Structures are given as structure tokens and as C-alpha cells.
Amino acid sequence: MDQPTPNEHAVTESFLPEPVRALLDGAEPADIVIGLLTFNDASTAPAVARTLLAGLNRNDQQRILLVNCDAGSQDRTPDLVQQAVGDKSRFWAVQHPVMGTSLHVLSESGVPGRDTAVRTLAMVADRLASKACLIVDGNLKSTHPRWAELLTAPILEKGADCVLPQFNRNRYEGTLTSTLLAPVTRALYGRRVAYHQGGAYAFSGAFIRSSLLSQPWDGEVPTYGIDGWVMTLAVAEQADVYQARLGPRVQQAKPLGDLATIIAQAVGCVFHMMERYQHVWESVKASTAVSTIGEQARLGDFVGTLHVERMIHGFRQGLRDLVPIWQIVLSPETFQQVLELGVDDTESFRFPSRLWVQAVYDLALAYHDRLLYREHLLKSLTPLYLGYTASLVLATRAQPVTQVEEELERLAIEYEAMKPYLTQRWRWSDE
Amino acid sequence: MLSTDPLWYKDAVFYEIHVKAFADGNGDGIGDFQGLIGKLDYLQWLGVDCIWLLPFYPSPLKDDGYDVADFLQVAEQYGTMDEVRHFLDEAHRRGIRVIVDLVLNHTSDQHxxxxxxxxxxxxxxxxxxxxxxxxxxxxxxxxxxxxxxxxxxxxxxxxxxxxxHRFFSHQPDLNYDNPEVRQAMLETMAFWLDQGLDGFRCDAVPYLFEREGTICENLPETHTYLKEVRRKIDVAYQGRILLAEANQWPTDVRPYFGDGDEFHMAFHFPLMPRLYMGVQSGNRDPIIDMFTHTPEIPPNCQWCLFLRNHDELTLEMCSGEERDYMYYTYARDPKMRRNIGIARRLAPLLENDRRKIELLNSLVFTLPGSPIIYYGDEIGMGDNVQLKDRDGVRTPMQWTMDRNGGFSNCDPARLYLPVVADPIYGYQSVNVESQKAMPHTLLQWMKQMIKVRKQHPAFGRGTITFLRPANGRVLVYVRRHEDTTLLLVHNLAGSAQPVELDLKEFAGSTPVELLGEARFPRVTERPYVLTLAAYGYYWLNLVPEHPRGEFYGIEQTAL
Known part of the structure; x- marks a missing residue:
């Protein structure tokens, strides 16, 4: 990989806060940088730090630096993390820049300005010539010592560019990911990643230099959330991606925002990156699995209560309130079929997978064509998502978990099969 | 399709129409049911839930139809009984209910x-x-x-x-001590409910009985009879409603709700002038005081709130000082005064100040009760104080800038009243067509407010708690219903105002503005600071930090 010129260093480092630049001046190299992202995580972050260091200290030959990137905690989180790691370990506490808009955009970790934290860590890892940079949220209560090894071993031992997490999930957990984000990413870029957001991932120093730091880091990144952005970036840049099965993911609860906002951010990220990487995805014809390490687990039982009737009601409310928007963003045939779904009673309600895929692709096209203010367009997906999720639950809730997995696999194949529908229309709109 | 909720009236937005004034279907210069049917799509578009029709019975029209000459017929100039039934069917098909004025207290001397x-x-x-x-x-x-x-x-x-006669001398009072009268009026109601009407706005109910030595208002015998009426409706006509016109203090109106076994709804008359006083004086006290004096009502009952109607802005429930203030402020020209009140429409009363019009509508849409919109006020129609009695606020609806404001294609000389044609409020500039065509007009704003109101049952069903921040120009209250908490903030002053709110009780929640869905900074233990533009207002939904159970069950795990 090319080394940045001194002038490039100056440009990128102007982003770094002065205290970080001071720490970097004359700092010793680090083989592995552990980035711990925190914001008022005093109850969990010290344990997470200890756990990660324990996992990496098994290999004494690696020079490790733990960087606590904090968003301005009021509960002394950085002090407590420092106490937890002790004097023997190298430790930096830095406060990453939090832009005004970031306060409204909380990622799944609940850390404001998470994008600038990741960027700061990437720059630190780059300046310290690190082989790997591991980034973990400070509120992940289920962090295990083996996480550090699973996330860094493919980079250190096999030359991987990045390692993405795959957590154990329960039936119907992460339905936006399993019915849209992951299968769309798979259909677009040909890589079958689980697309599990938040918590833990790692990058090689080379990937940071060639692909992460070279990105424009424009205003769209904080809008859409950094996790989806880096995952999409990894597959779109055709990096050597590994997945690490990390087991369950238990997080200290923090507010995420309303469902429509979550959808707008997560799906908006995918659509945003489609525009940037059209030259990559339009020629991809099939998908392949990515290398995955760690213990495999099936979907677990669903925990909680699903309100299917409310979801269907939410879909019908969309039929009442959003028809003018759907008329604009959906193709006429999709729109007509969606309208016809409104007459079914609850138990017999079904939202065909093909129609769902078609609707998602229609929205991607409408996003590309800027048919509406993009946030409104993305939020108008919410009732459709509720309708499809309700249909999925109604069709499979009496079935074994394998049936759910098979249904989701069929859906992913449907996305791939219908990709020409998307590609052709996308090209027409460009002409 | 009509809502099946028996308490539908608690969430409903009402719209008051005079048949003669809304739309002329046969070109004779007088509005009629044919014309009205043609405008139902507009009312559905606006979001109206229930139409209140003024009397359409045969009448010598000495009191604009409130002098009824035959309770069981339709006035010839408005149409036929078949057309009324067709109108009701068409309204119901659009999810709109219809109630009509029933004059219980008296008849015309021509009856x-x-x-x-x-x-x-x-x-x-x-x-x-x-x-x-x-x-x-x-x-x-x-x-x-x-x-x-x-x-x-x-x-x-x-x-x-x-x-x-308690009203005009050509309106002799019926004698409710006579069982035949009581029975005859019950049969009248049954007749109209059988045609498909959804209820009655009962005119002048406090005056049904007379007893020597009393003021002959609100007598116990009146309540006994009204309860009998309600029983009949509950047994045979479920979902239909009774709305009381009782221009009295809330404590005197309260008995008309009984134990939830008399009227479903009643107008809150004294609130109306206090809303105007509050805005004019930039002081919240008149409004809060009125609610302080408003007693609790049974859970199946509801207040009706309004800014204007077909009558004068009544000042009967005002003190002499308050009345003088209202006259001085809103009706310096004696031609604007009628009886004990002011016969003007909303927009002219407020000097056509769009900010005040929005503010007052916002209050009526968010205070406890169901709002009533007087026809034409949604586009800011003007009035004509030169016309006699209260005709100045009963002029033809202004639909387009065409002849007669699109109300009728007749010779303008044949119109029942002239269309408002002055330079400010005239139909050429103020009409439905032009306001529908533009996105930021008063009409579009009203439509949006109605839509947002319907999305939150807390407006119609929630409790109210007034906050008392130091700045007395800002009126703040909280409406709670089930898991929803709404914070309503209104600046009654004509200049920008800051306000510090004690919202400790809601610490951790995020205020979401209901019209634009913008998320405001999170509420903390510290005073919550808002700034409001002149006559500005916020409708904020306080979304709790930790939802008490997810609504769909997938929100926290969607990713």
C-alpha cells in the first residue's frame, strides 16, 4: 500500500483534536489498537476493557494500545476504564469531536458522534503503523475474551482486510437486517454477510489506509450511521472480509429512536452507497459466502411479544396516509399490488416476498431519482416493512425455526433473482 | 366507512353548515342538499368527521330557520326528503356523520x-x-x-x-308540562333518527320548563325529560348523540351531562370569549381560570369547543368589565354588535392576522373537547356587518373566484345574501379553490392540523394539567392519555417569548414536534427552555426514554 505523503498527513490530521495530536507526537508504534467507544458507560466499559485486554494479552509479543474514545461522559467513564486496565497496559483516553447534528443521530451503541470516533481511531491506528484496529462498544455486556482473538486473528494470521461480527440471534430478531439490509447487500455486492450492526469489528492497517481513510467522510456518514457504512464499504470495496461468530450480543439498553428513523438511517445508508458503488454492483451476478470463524448457532427462540395485529394496522395506516407518496415512489404495478393487500383480514394477511423485494427496489430507484425528499421517502418504507414482517411472522410462527431460516434464504435468493429489475431501471434513469 | 367506536364523538372534528349558505345545486340562489352532496368530497378531504346542519325544516325564516313551522318536513327551498336521505347515505359512505339542529324549546307561530x-x-x-x-x-x-x-x-x-316565549315573540315556547308535547318531540326525534341522522344539536335546552319563583332555567324537570330522551336513544339508536346548547356557566351546564345519562356533549360557551381575551391581552389567566371553573364530566361525555358559529360571539357569560373589554377590542363599530355579543367572523375579529388565527385554532384543537369549525372559517372568510341581524356571518361559502364565489350560478341579484366581495375577504381572493392549489394556505394548515389531531387520541380523551411557568404570556398544558403525553405550548403575546418549563417529571423523554416530527433536545432535571415566535405554538409529544413496552415488539431489535 502507498504511504501517505506528509501533506496528506497534514490534511487528515487537521481533523484530530489537539490532545490526540499531542499524544501521537513521538508515540511508540502499536501492533493492535483497541478502540473502546463510550458515552456514560461507567457501569459496563471497565469490564469490557479488561475482557478485551485479557483476550489479547495471551500473546505477549504484540504491542497493544487501548484507546478510550469518549463522547463526553458525565459519569467518569474514562477514569474508571483507566483504573480497570491498570498501569501496566498502554492506555489513552481521548474525547472525539461531536458535531451538532450527531446529537440527533445515535448509533446502536448510543454514542453520539460515533463516526468521528471511528475516524479518530482509524487515524491513530494508521499513525502508529498498527497491523489491526479493533473497535468495540463500551456498553456490550456480553463481551468475551475470545472476541479479541476472533476479531483479530484473521487479520494477523490470514491477511484479512476486515472482520465483521455475527451474533447469535433469536427468531424474528433483526428483521430489518434479515429481510432487507443483508439480502440487498448480498444481491448487490455478491457477499453473504450477516450485516449485524453495532458492537465489534476489526480492520487491518492496510485496509484503513487504502479504503477507510481515503473516503470523503462526508455529511452523509453520520446521517446514516457508521456501522452500516463500514460494513457496506468493506463489501463494496471488495475487501477480504471475514465474519466472526461472537455468540450472543447483550447491550446496556440505550434509546435508538423511533422505528421510522431507524429504518431511514439504516436503509438510507445502503441506498446511499448504491450510488457511490454502482460500478461495482451492477456487474455482480451471483453471491458467495464469506469465510466465517467461531461456533455456529441456529436462531434461538423469540423473546418478548410480537404485536402482529398492530403491525398490520400500521401497514393499513400507511395505506390511508401514504398513498400519495407511494404513488410517486412505487412503480404502478407494485403500487396496485400493495393496495390490494389492504383488504385481507388479519390471519390471512400475506405480503408476498416478491412484492416486498420489488417495493424495496422501487424505493431504491426513487431514492436514486430523488423523486421526494429522501428522509420522507425512506420513512415511507416503515408501513411496508411492518406489513412484510407481520406476514413473515404469520406464515412461520407455528413452524420450527428452520422454517424461518429457509424462508429468509428464499427471500435472499428472490433479491438476487430480481436484481435485473433494479439494474435495468437504474440504468434507464441514468440515461 | 363510519367508525364503530361508540365514543367516536370524543375524537371527532365537527363542521357547522347552514344548508342555504354552502352550495346551490339548482341555481335558485339558495344553498340546498344537492349542492351539499356535491361538496362532501371537499369535507372528506379536509378531514371532517361530523357535519352539524342548522335547521332545514319549513319555516317563515324570521329567525333563520330556528322558527320551525313543521318538524317532520324539509323546507322546499333546500330539497326533498329523498335528497336528505341521499345526502346522509353519501356522507356516511365517506365516513362522515351528520347531526342536525332540533329546536326543542319552541316553534314558529306559524306551526x-x-x-x-x-x-x-x-x-x-x-x-x-x-x-x-x-x-x-x-x-x-x-x-x-x-x-x-x-x-x-x-x-x-x-x-x-x-x-x-324566551326568545323572539314569533317563537312561542312549547309547554313541556304537557305529556303530549313531550311525546310529540320524542316522536320527532325518532322520525329523523330513522332517516339516518346521527344525532341532534338540541337548541336552547335550559328553558323547557317554567316554575314560578325561579329564573325558569335549568330546572330539575328539564333534566328528567332529557334523561328520558337519552334512554330512548340508547335503547333504539346506539351511536347517535345529543349535543346540548346551553349558554351557561360550566357548573350550570354540568348537570346536563347527568351521570353520563343525559347529553353526550355540550358547548363550552364561556371559554370562547376568554380565548379571545387571552390572545388580545397576551395573558393566559382568563383561559386557565375558565378551566379552573370547569368541573369534571363523566368519562363518556365531551365538551364542544368553538371559536365562532352562526350566532354572535356571545358575551352573556362575561362580567360587565369583560364585556366592555371585548366590545372595545373587537367591536368598536356598533354595527358589529348584536344582542349581547359580536356578530363577526373569525378572520375579521383577528384583523386577518394569520398568526392569531392559527394560534386560536391551535388552542381549540388541543384543549379538552371536540372542535367545531364554522363553515368558511377554514379559509378565513370575512363578514358583512352591513347586513341585518346575524346575516353578516351567514353569507355564501366562497368556493372559487367565479361568479357568486362558485356558490351558485344564478343571477347575483337572486342570492339569498350577497357574497362577500370586499378587497380583503372577497371571494376573488379568499376561496377554497385557490387555497387548495397552494401548499401553505390557511386551508392547507387546517387540513394538516386536523390530520395530526386525529393521530393522537390524547387530544380528545386526555386529561389536562396546566403548567405555570414564570412567563405569564405563555400558556402551557400537558394532555395525558394511556401511554401518550402531549405538551402544548402557546405564546399568547405578539412578540417572541422565552419560557422555562419545569419538566422534571418527564426527564429522559424526547419532545417530538407533531407537525414536522422534529426531535427536540431531551428533557432533563433542569429547566427546559423554549423560545416561541410571536403567537407561536408547539405541539410536542413527550416520547419516553424507555418505552413502557414496545408497540410492535420489533423496534429494539429491528437491526
């Missing part, structure tokens, strides 16, 4: 009952009215129409007796 009654003391209908051989009986009863009436008794030379 056959009165004609027969006056003809002879032996007439079977003589007992349908209240007679006396002197004009001193019930001397404690006040005279309501002091501009035109000197006594509640009028000598009838044909009957050779005085007859009792």
Missing part, C-alpha cells in the same frame, strides 16, 4: 300546533303552549334578546291571552 292552539281555549293543541292572562307570571326569568324583546310574554289577540 299548525300554535295556529290550532290560539284558535280556541278548547283546542286540543291549546295545552301545547304556555298561556297566561297577565304578563307578570314567571317574572324572575331574564329576557334574552334584549335588543328586540321587552317581555317574555306577548299578547295574542286571537287567543285573547298572553303566550310565553
Amino acid at each position: 299548525t300546533w300554535f295556529q290550532q292552539a290560539r284558535s280556541s281555549p278548547q283546542s286540543p293543541k291549546r295545552g301545547f303552549y304556555v298561556w297566561s292572562n297577565n304578563d307578570r307570571t314567571y317574572g324572575k326569568a331574564r329576557i334574552i334578546f334584549i335588543d328586540t324583546e321587552k317581555s317574555n310574554w306577548t299578547w295574542d289577540p286571537e287567543a285573547k291571552a298572553f303566550y310565553w
Whole structure:
């Protein structure tokens, strides 16, 4: 990989806060940088730090630096993390820049300005010539010592560019990911990643230099959330991606925002990156699995209560309130079929997978064509998502978990099969 | 499709229409049911849930239809009974209910009952009215129409007796002590409910009975009869409603709700002038005081709130000082005054200030009760104070900038009243067509407010708690219903105002502005600071930090 010129260093480092630049001046190299992202995580972050260091200290030959990137905690989180790691370990506490808009955009970790934290860590890892940079949220209560090894071993031992997490999930957990984000990413870029957001991932120093730091880091990144952005970036840049099965993911609860906002951010990220990487995805014809390490687990039982009737009601409310928007963003045939779904009673309600895929692709096209203010367009997906999720639950809730997995696999194949529908229309709109 | 919720009226937005004033279907210059049917799509578009029709019965029209000559017919100029039924079907098909004025207290002197009654003391209908051989009986009863009436008794030379009337002398009061009268009015109601009407706005209910030594208002006998009416409706006509017109203090109106077994709804008359006072003086006290004096009502009952209606802005429930203030502020020209009130429409009252119009509508849409919009006020129609009585606020609806404002294609000279045509409020500039075509007009704003209101049952069903921040120009209240908490903030002043709110109780929640869905900074233990533009307002939904159970069950795990 090319080394940045001194002038490039100056440009990128102007982003770094002065205290970080001071720490970097004359700092010793680090083989592995552990980035711990925190914001008022005093109850969990010290344990997470200890756990990660324990996992990496098994290999004494690696020079490790733990960087606590904090968003301005009021509960002394950085002090407590420092106490937890002790004097023997190298430790930096830095406060990453939090832009005004970031306060409204909380990622799944609940850390404001998470994008600038990741960027700061990437720059630190780059300046310290690190082989790997591991980034973990400070509120992940289920962090295990083996996480550090699973996330860094493919980079250190096999030359991987990045390692993405795959957590154990329960039936119907992460339905936006399993019915849209992951299968769309798979259909677009040909890589079958689980697309599990938040918590833990790692990058090689080379990937940071060639692909992460070279990105424009424009205003769209904080809008859409950094996790989806880096995952999409990894597959779109055709990096050597590994997945690490990390087991369950238990997080200290923090507010995420309303469902429509979550959808707008997560799906908006995918659509945003489609525009940037059209030259990559339009020629991809099939998908392949990515290398995955760690213990495999099936979907677990669903925990909680699903309100299917409310979801269907939410879909019908969309039929009442959003028809003018759907008329604009959906193709006429999709729109007509969606309208016809409104007459079914609850138990017999079904939202065909093909129609769902078609609707998602229609929205991607409408996003590309800027048919509406993009946030409104993305939020108008919410009732459709509720309708499809309700249909999925109604069709499979009496079935074994394998049936759910098979249904989701069929859906992913449907996305791939219908990709020409998307590609052709996308090209027409460009002409 | 009509809502099946028996408490539908608690969430409903009402719209008051005079048939003659809304749309002329046959080109005779008078609005009618054919015209009205043609405008139902507009009302559905606007989001109206229930139409309130003023009387459309045959009448000599000395009191604009409130002098009913036949309770069981439709006035010829408005259409036929078949057209009324067709109108009801078409309204229901669009999810709109219809209630109509029913004048319980009196008839026209042209009603056959009165004609027969006056003809002879032996007439079977003589007992349908209240007679006396002197004009001193019930001397404690006040005279309501002091501009035109000197006594509640009028000598009838044909009957050779005085007859009792609380309103105009051509409107003799029915005698509710007579069981035949009570039965006849019950049958009248049943007749209209059988045609498909969804209820009645019952006119002048406090005056049904008379007792010597009393003011002849709100008597126990009246409540006994009204409960009988309600029983009949509950048994045979579920989902239909009774709305009381009782221009009284809330404590005096409260008995009309009974134990939830009398009226479903009642107008909150005294609130209306206090809303205007509050905005004009930039002081929240008149509004809060009025709610302080408003008693709790049964859970199945509801107040009706309004800014304007077909009558004058009544000041009967105001003190002399308050009345002087209202006249000085809103009706310096004596032509604007009628009886004890001000006969002007909303927009002219507020000097056509869009900010004040929005603010007052916002109050009526967010205070406890169901709002009523008077036809034309959604586009800011003007009035004509040169017309007699209250005709100035009953001019034709302004639909387009075409001839007669699109109300009728007749010769303008044939119109029942002239269309408002002045430079500010004239139909050329103020009409539905032009306001529908532009995105930021008053009409579009009203439509948006109605839509947002319907999305949150807390507006119609929630409790209210007033906050009292140091800045007395800002009116702040919280509406709670089930898991929803709404924070409503109104700047009553004509200049920008800051306000510090003690929202400790809601610490951790995020205020989400309901019209634009913008998320405001999270509420903490510290004072919550808001700034408001002149006459500005916020409708904020306080979304809790930790939802008490997810709504769909997938929100926290969607990713």
C-alpha cells in the first residue's frame, strides 16, 4: 500500500483534536489498537476493557494500545476504564469531536458522534503503523475474551482486510437486517454477510489506509450511521472480509429512536452507497459466502411479544396516509399490488416476498431519482416493512425455526433473482 | 366507512353548515342538499368527521330557520326528503356523520300546533303552549334578546291571552308540562333518527320548563325529560348523540351531562370569549381560570369547543368589565354588535392576522373537547356587518373566484345574501379553490392540523394539567392519555417569548414536534427552555426514554 505523503498527513490530521495530536507526537508504534467507544458507560466499559485486554494479552509479543474514545461522559467513564486496565497496559483516553447534528443521530451503541470516533481511531491506528484496529462498544455486556482473538486473528494470521461480527440471534430478531439490509447487500455486492450492526469489528492497517481513510467522510456518514457504512464499504470495496461468530450480543439498553428513523438511517445508508458503488454492483451476478470463524448457532427462540395485529394496522395506516407518496415512489404495478393487500383480514394477511423485494427496489430507484425528499421517502418504507414482517411472522410462527431460516434464504435468493429489475431501471434513469 | 367506536364523538372534528349558505345545486340562489352532496368530497378531504346542519325544516325564516313551522318536513327551498336521505347515505359512505339542529324549546307561530292552539281555549293543541292572562307570571326569568324583546310574554289577540316565549315573540315556547308535547318531540326525534341522522344539536335546552319563583332555567324537570330522551336513544339508536346548547356557566351546564345519562356533549360557551381575551391581552389567566371553573364530566361525555358559529360571539357569560373589554377590542363599530355579543367572523375579529388565527385554532384543537369549525372559517372568510341581524356571518361559502364565489350560478341579484366581495375577504381572493392549489394556505394548515389531531387520541380523551411557568404570556398544558403525553405550548403575546418549563417529571423523554416530527433536545432535571415566535405554538409529544413496552415488539431489535 502507498504511504501517505506528509501533506496528506497534514490534511487528515487537521481533523484530530489537539490532545490526540499531542499524544501521537513521538508515540511508540502499536501492533493492535483497541478502540473502546463510550458515552456514560461507567457501569459496563471497565469490564469490557479488561475482557478485551485479557483476550489479547495471551500473546505477549504484540504491542497493544487501548484507546478510550469518549463522547463526553458525565459519569467518569474514562477514569474508571483507566483504573480497570491498570498501569501496566498502554492506555489513552481521548474525547472525539461531536458535531451538532450527531446529537440527533445515535448509533446502536448510543454514542453520539460515533463516526468521528471511528475516524479518530482509524487515524491513530494508521499513525502508529498498527497491523489491526479493533473497535468495540463500551456498553456490550456480553463481551468475551475470545472476541479479541476472533476479531483479530484473521487479520494477523490470514491477511484479512476486515472482520465483521455475527451474533447469535433469536427468531424474528433483526428483521430489518434479515429481510432487507443483508439480502440487498448480498444481491448487490455478491457477499453473504450477516450485516449485524453495532458492537465489534476489526480492520487491518492496510485496509484503513487504502479504503477507510481515503473516503470523503462526508455529511452523509453520520446521517446514516457508521456501522452500516463500514460494513457496506468493506463489501463494496471488495475487501477480504471475514465474519466472526461472537455468540450472543447483550447491550446496556440505550434509546435508538423511533422505528421510522431507524429504518431511514439504516436503509438510507445502503441506498446511499448504491450510488457511490454502482460500478461495482451492477456487474455482480451471483453471491458467495464469506469465510466465517467461531461456533455456529441456529436462531434461538423469540423473546418478548410480537404485536402482529398492530403491525398490520400500521401497514393499513400507511395505506390511508401514504398513498400519495407511494404513488410517486412505487412503480404502478407494485403500487396496485400493495393496495390490494389492504383488504385481507388479519390471519390471512400475506405480503408476498416478491412484492416486498420489488417495493424495496422501487424505493431504491426513487431514492436514486430523488423523486421526494429522501428522509420522507425512506420513512415511507416503515408501513411496508411492518406489513412484510407481520406476514413473515404469520406464515412461520407455528413452524420450527428452520422454517424461518429457509424462508429468509428464499427471500435472499428472490433479491438476487430480481436484481435485473433494479439494474435495468437504474440504468434507464441514468440515461 | 363510519367508525364503530361508540365514543367516536370524543375524537371527532365537527363542521357547522347552514344548508342555504354552502352550495346551490339548482341555481335558485339558495344553498340546498344537492349542492351539499356535491361538496362532501371537499369535507372528506379536509378531514371532517361530523357535519352539524342548522335547521332545514319549513319555516317563515324570521329567525333563520330556528322558527320551525313543521318538524317532520324539509323546507322546499333546500330539497326533498329523498335528497336528505341521499345526502346522509353519501356522507356516511365517506365516513362522515351528520347531526342536525332540533329546536326543542319552541316553534314558529306559524306551526299548525300554535295556529290550532290560539284558535280556541278548547283546542286540543291549546295545552301545547304556555298561556297566561297577565304578563307578570314567571317574572324572575331574564329576557334574552334584549335588543328586540321587552317581555317574555306577548299578547295574542286571537287567543285573547298572553303566550310565553324566551326568545323572539314569533317563537312561542312549547309547554313541556304537557305529556303530549313531550311525546310529540320524542316522536320527532325518532322520525329523523330513522332517516339516518346521527344525532341532534338540541337548541336552547335550559328553558323547557317554567316554575314560578325561579329564573325558569335549568330546572330539575328539564333534566328528567332529557334523561328520558337519552334512554330512548340508547335503547333504539346506539351511536347517535345529543349535543346540548346551553349558554351557561360550566357548573350550570354540568348537570346536563347527568351521570353520563343525559347529553353526550355540550358547548363550552364561556371559554370562547376568554380565548379571545387571552390572545388580545397576551395573558393566559382568563383561559386557565375558565378551566379552573370547569368541573369534571363523566368519562363518556365531551365538551364542544368553538371559536365562532352562526350566532354572535356571545358575551352573556362575561362580567360587565369583560364585556366592555371585548366590545372595545373587537367591536368598536356598533354595527358589529348584536344582542349581547359580536356578530363577526373569525378572520375579521383577528384583523386577518394569520398568526392569531392559527394560534386560536391551535388552542381549540388541543384543549379538552371536540372542535367545531364554522363553515368558511377554514379559509378565513370575512363578514358583512352591513347586513341585518346575524346575516353578516351567514353569507355564501366562497368556493372559487367565479361568479357568486362558485356558490351558485344564478343571477347575483337572486342570492339569498350577497357574497362577500370586499378587497380583503372577497371571494376573488379568499376561496377554497385557490387555497387548495397552494401548499401553505390557511386551508392547507387546517387540513394538516386536523390530520395530526386525529393521530393522537390524547387530544380528545386526555386529561389536562396546566403548567405555570414564570412567563405569564405563555400558556402551557400537558394532555395525558394511556401511554401518550402531549405538551402544548402557546405564546399568547405578539412578540417572541422565552419560557422555562419545569419538566422534571418527564426527564429522559424526547419532545417530538407533531407537525414536522422534529426531535427536540431531551428533557432533563433542569429547566427546559423554549423560545416561541410571536403567537407561536408547539405541539410536542413527550416520547419516553424507555418505552413502557414496545408497540410492535420489533423496534429494539429491528437491526
